[in-house]
Amino acid sequence: MIKEAVKKVVDKQDLSFDEAEAVMKEIMSGEASQMLMASYLTALRMKGETIDEIAASAKGMREAAVPFHHENPVLEIVGTGGDEANSFNVSTTSSFVIASSGITVAKHGNRAVSSKSGAADVLEALGANISADPAKTEEVLKKTNFAFMFAQKFHTAMKYVAPVRKELGTRTLFNILGPLTNPAKPEYIIMGVYSEELLDQLSSVLAKLGVKKGYVVYGQDKLDEVSLSAKTSYAKINEDGSIERGVIDPEALGFKLGKRTDIEGGNADENAQITRRILSGEKGLKRDTVVLNSALAISLVKDITLQDAIKAAEEIIDSGKALATLDAYVEETNR
Secondary structure, eight states: HHHHHHHHHHHHOOOOHHHHHHHEEEEEEHHHOOOHHHHHHHHHHOOOOOOOHHHHHHHHHHHSSSSOOSSSSSEEEEEEOOOOOOOOOOOHHHHHHHHHHTTEEEOOOOOOOSSSSOOHHHHHHHHTTTTTTHHHHHHHHHSOOOOOOEEHHHHHHGGGGGHHOOOOOOOOOOHHHHGOOOTTOEEEEEEEOOOOOOOHHHHHHHTTTTSSSSEEEETTTTBBOOOOOOEEEEEETTTTTTTTEEEEOOOTTTOOOOOOGGBBBHHHHHHHHHHHEEETTSSSHHHHHHHHHHHHHHHHHTTHHHHHHHHHHHHHTTTTTHHHHHHHHOOOOOO
């Protein structure tokens, strides 16, 4: 199938949903040669990936993953990376605030791609055992309301693609697929993207993948999360599958605008310290960024106003609940 797909894509023809899914299944089975994979990914990038091609590829990749079982609906908060802002781990830090509000958070990620510290790196620096097997990870979620699925443990078939991606060294379909292929198949999602052009495309992809409700966000200062140094454009996926566009203005919500450089992080150890300081109550733009990103998730799932969700997020941090969730998670992964 992949050979036929390469011919089609080279001729600038779009693949159908079924064709793109079949190609991904072939790649994930290890049957596709590295030469054909490289040709396919490059041709697709040059043509431009369609909504169907991305959604079908994500579906094929999800189905090849180790399954992840959970009782409650889950939320994922994730950035695509690629914004080159070198920010601290906003979505990972926010996860502990969201989980402490009663929302089950199943995060899926890897080591750093565009920054010095990815979700896996910072959680490891915080003391967590990120290499826990899938059964243990399910247990951790049940006990602490938060779990991290290390992509290498759940997407074992990615070993076939890794050498090709490394050799190509350019952005491919797989850069977008990472945040779309959480094995928990989250009902709710907050996804940050590195380009405004991706808002409509990825919100449509998420709707096709069956997300119940979600936001795809783009900080207008080129951040892949809700920004506190500019307005944030968003595409919201509603329960009926419709998508609405809008803008979040932090100043209108009572926040003081800062500079993008104010949320810069460092290596994994430095970012782990930033996370701990924020969850211990340290004030400043980093905390406000976590509050606003957490609040967006809380307002989405609990169906409350963003203002009320901001208050809830602040109370969770100030009460020490978010730090307690982090500590419980770290402890549970090491049992």
